[in-house]
Amino acid sequence: MGSCVRGRPEGGAVVAVLTHKRGSERCMKWRKMADHVQGLAQLEILCKQLYETTDTAVRHQAEKALVEFTNSPDCLSKCQLLLERGSSSYSQLLAATCLSKLVSRTSNPLPLEQRIDIRNYVLNYLATRPKLAAFVTQALIQLYARITKLGWFDCQKDDYVFRNVIADVTRFLQDSVEHCIIGVTILSQLTNEINQADTTHPLTKHRKIASSFRDSSLFDIFTLSCNLLKQASGKNLNLNDESQHGLLMQLLKLSYNCLNYDFIGTSTDESSDDLCTVQIPTSWRSAFLDSSTLQLFFNLYHSIPPSLSPLVLSCLVQIASVRRSLFNNAERAKFLSHLVDGVKRILANPQCLPDPNNYHEFCRLLARLKSNYQLGELVKVENYPEVIRLIANFTVTSLQHWEFAPNSVHYLLSLWQRLAASVPYVKATEPHLLETYTPEVTKAYITSRLESVHVILRDGLEDPLDDAGLVQQQLDQLSTIGRCEYEKTCALLVQLFDQAAQTYQELLQSTNSSAADITVQEGRLTWLVYIIGAVIGGRVSFASTDEQDAMDGELVCRVLQLMNLTDSRLAQAGNERLELAMLSFFEQFRKIYIGDQVQKSSKLYRRLSEVLGLNDETMVLSVFIGKIITNLKYWGQCEPITSKTLQLLNDLSLGYSSVRKLVKLSAVQFMLNNHTSEHFSFLGVNNQSNLSDMRCRTTFYTALGRLLMVDLGEDEDQFEQFMLPLTAAFEAVAQMLSTNTFNEQEAKRTLVGLVRDLRGIAFAFNAKTSFMMLFDWIYPAYMPILQRAIELWYHDPACTTPVLKLMAELVHNRSQRLQFDVSSPNGILLFRETSKMITTYGNRILTLGEVPKDQVYGVKLKGVSVCFAMLKAVLSGNYVNFGVFRLYGDDALDNALQTFIKLLLSIPHSDLLDYPKLSQSFYSLLEVLTQDHMNFIASLEPHVVMYILSSISEGLTALDTMVCTGCCSSLDHIVTYLFKQLSRSTKKRPTPMATDDRFLHIMQQHPEMIQQMLSTVLNIIIFEDCRNQWSMSRPLLGLILLNEKYFADLRNSIVNSQPPEKQQAMHLCFENLMEGIERNLLTKNRDRFTQNLSVFRREVNDSMKNSTYGVNSNDMMS
Secondary structure, three states, X not given: OHHHHHHHHHHHHHHHHHHHHHHHHHHHHHHHHHHHHHHHHHHHHHHHHHHHOOOHHHHHHHHHHHHHHHOOOOHHHHHHHHHHHOOOHHHHHHHHHHHHHHHHOOOOOOOHHHHHHHHHHHHHHHHHOOOXXXXXXXXXHHHHHHHHHXXXXXXXXXXXOOOOHHHXXXXXXXXXXXXXXXHHHHHHHHHHHHHOOXXXXXXXXXXXXXXXXXXXXXXXXXXXXXXXXXHHHHOOOOOOOHHHHHHHHHHHXXXXXHHOXXXXXXXXXXXXXXXXXXXXXXXXXXXXXXXXXXXXXXXXHHHOOOOOHHHHHHHHHHHHOEOHHHOOHHHHHHHHHHHHHHHHHHHHOHHHOOOHHHHHHHHHHHHHHHHOOOXXXXXXXXXXXXXXXXXHHHHHHXXXXXXXXXXXXXXXXXXXXXXXXXXXXXXXXXXXXXXXXHHHHHHHHHXXXXXXXXXXXXHOOOOHHHOHHHHHHHHHHHHHHHHOOHHHHHHHHHHHHHHHHHHHHHHHHOOOOOHXXXXXXXXXXXXXXXXXXXXXXXXXXXXXXXHHHHHHHHHHHHHHHHHHHHHHOOOOOOOHHHHHHHXXXXXXXXXXXXXOOOOOOOHHHHHHHHHHOOXXXXXXXXXXXXXXXXXXXXXXXXXXXXXXXXXXXXXXXXXXXXXHHHHOXXXXXXXXXXXXXXXXXHHOXXXXXXXXXXXXXXXXXXXXXXXXXXXXXXOHHHHHHHHHHHHHHHHHHHHHHHOOOOOHHHHHHHHHHHHHHHHHHHHHOOOHHXXXXXXXXXXXXXXXXXHHHHHHHXXXXXXXXXXXXXXXXXXXXXXXXXXXXXXXXXXHHHHHHHHHHHHHHHHHHHHHOOOOOOOHHHHHHHHHHHHHHHHHHHHOOOOOOOHHHHHOOOOHHHHHHHHHHHHHHOOOHHHHHHOHHHHHHHHHHHHHHHHHOHHHHHOOOHHHHHHHXXXXXXXXXXXXXXXXXXXXXXXXXXXXXXXXXXXXXXXXXXXXXXXXXXXXXXXXXXXXXXXXXXXXXXXXXXXXXXXXXXXXXXXXXXXXXXXXXHHHHHHHHHHHOOOHHHHHHHHHHHHHHOOOOOOOOOHHHHHHHHHHHHHHHHHHHHHHOOXXXXXXXOOOOO
8 A cells, every 4th residue: 555655656757757758749749830830921021032132132031041952861851832822922922933844954853643643632732722823823724734744654554644744734614714824824834834945854755755745645735725715605605804815815715726746756946937837646637637727717806806806816816827838729718718818807897906916926927828838729719809909008018017016027027938939830820919009018118118217307216227127138038029020010119219229319410409309319339239249149040031130230320320429429428328228238249240150141241341431250250359459548437337348358268269359459469568557557456455356357368368279379478478468467476475565455466466467367267378477477486475475464365366377277287288298297296386375375374263154155164165276186187197106205185185174173073064166176186086095094993984975965965967977986996996906805905005904984874874875876767857867877887886684675665665466566666777887897797787776667667656655754764
């Protein structure tokens, strides 16, 4: 009893302890919950700061904290809490975007069950909260689309769990309008998401998902959207109701996304808009043979508000662009007839067209009428005469209102350009009526541009002439349109030009004329000179007559007379825009009437002879050169005019016959003997212009170099005479660099100008005799100055890049010009200088440390890229025997190669592919190194070898074919080397060098690298649009022979991924691939494999065309 009594306190103590323990657990739970609540509150504050604050420092801090949150291990659970309990829309947005990142990551992906849970949770969340903020709904739908896309091939118990998209959405479509909007938006966003490739996942995987989605779901989605649109148009929709308006908008977006799908993986971008054909699958034929689909969209256009009709027109543009081969001739004619009827109806009721978006899309629709159908088909349409009249009137009105939607005019001109170009080929007996309407369009364009000049000056509007790209595009189109019924075009131009020129002359002679009036006339003449140049440039040799050439002569005479007038006034005043128009005219005139292909008996020359006394091409060329010298004299400080003038000179120097005629002109001899800043101000170095503005000097000296070479032969005195100004400049730089105190800016300017000049000459001298004169002039006398410049100014790319580019040009064995005599050591000496420059620049540029991302290309990578190109040129030039360097203990080769490795390792992989010039120079250099210096590659440290192999692996999938081909070649050399080493090691041969052992060892340590590349190459050949199949085939055989077991597994994986009925066919394809192939890499065996591969690819593609199955995402595709 006592013991029991005595035990009470003990029992009480236990209870107390337990009670305390439970209490502390509860406390911990409450604390944990409190922490969560507090954490949520903190996250909500951060979200508000991120999206609402105007203080950049606060926003930056919030962003930093939220990035840490997204990377935290408990991010997933916190996201769910934020969605459940978050009080602000911003926190829900954060949760949705974080979840999107989690499901998208490639390393450590979420398990399948977890992704299914997230998908189901998101759908329920959207179903129970239809009135979320629009941006939250959008982010959650984006999350659903991302999960569905990335899990498209994921199976659970033989069921593709993420493919039931229409079933997922059906419950939304059977509910309220808000739910319907969410359901339609889900389908729209999913279609868009699957259609877009992302950079984080392989393109091969994207194409497999996109093809499977196209074959299994897309047509059902499109049919659903059309049916819903039919239902909507059948009801009397109250489009003032925001939700019903929203539903219709989402339905139209869904239809557009279906029609805008990349059906065959061509990845067309917006810039190829004019040539776009929608590659609708054959299984969709029923929807397009049934005219009700086309009619639905035309009816919708007329029944819905103007704010939504641009979307309808966008859908019609896609429907009008359906591939021709979807129909037979009769079906196409019927389809086109309905399409033209719809267009006619819009033109007859143009109430919605004043809206700029509607107008723009309608112009695109009109352009598609000709880009996808032939004129012979259009003229057979029942209402063609009426429709072409309406289109012509619409075009004329549009051109007259030049200030309205100027970016849409391109599509109208493109329609008329294509119509005019088709006239000679049309076989139909029905009249096309273009001889009536095309001159109206030409006249409307010309007169509207002239009338715009006065208004632009009066109202201070933006001048379209300042947008050179737009003007050039429109002139290219007009050049074809204006050539249709050319007599009318010419008569109009002559009349307008004579009026403008006469008024201009009278204003210049008058003492009380205002500057504004003169400017207006100069503006009108500028347009006319541009247009005359364009229509002359539109001459097609086989379709031109003598009468048309005579008309060209009339126009040319007028422009040359105007030029004489404006040139005579340049000492007082000049008009930059008019001068640029003149240069554009000269460029077109040169292309058509000057050169080796032109008939000298042309009526144009007869007219020039009668009016201006220019009897032949030589006299016309003297006019060109006179204009070039005048421009360089008076416009030397105007960069656009100088560069275009020099481009004209450069183009003239390229023609075989014209360059020989030019050299005989006294003006050209004057240029060859007086190329100094005294006569040509742009060659001056004391002006305040930028160092990079001297680029045009290279063009100038390239042209002079070509002109000099015509009669140079072996005349060293003439060469020395020509080089005198450059010799003086080099001596001046040498003098400056020899003193301790010199004007650095002046030295830089003189040197940069000089090396740009020399690069132009070096580029032009592509014959051995002339190039050797230049080489002996520059080496050894002036090479130390270039080396010194690199040492001094390595950190200033404006100075080093031109020097490096000159050196790269000097070592480039263009046209076999670098051929030294057998007793000459110059090849080796030149390589030593190259090695010294690369080493000096490379070691110094690496001392700069971390360069900001936005400056890294200009400051560092551009110079490195030129060094790579220089090293590639000298290694592949065939004028140096590189074996002698190690033989005689010369470290020039080692220094250059080691510097290359140092520079390479300082560049992230992403940068190698992000900058096109860098990737091209690197991969072409790597190709040469793996071909001729494989012993050097084999001797590198393991981490360097892995870096190079990784860069090849990434380059194999590059969009640039040149890069991809270079990678294939490099990989082939490496694989061949490895195969030979392995073959030797299995035979009883002398022990290989230690480096060979080491390289083999690295490869055996990391077999996954070579296996990964085998998988990549095979993927590209089987699943992608492989543009360089021959290049891909060369390394593939070696990869297979080095990894026979892995190849067998890969083959089984691909075969098993096919539908059961196709597996046998796929297995046979692989059998045939290796049919008759031996275990060696001899040329005969390789060629046999390449032939087998070509057949294999064709058979595999045929086999897979109708297959919707794919390889699981965790296999070789991922």
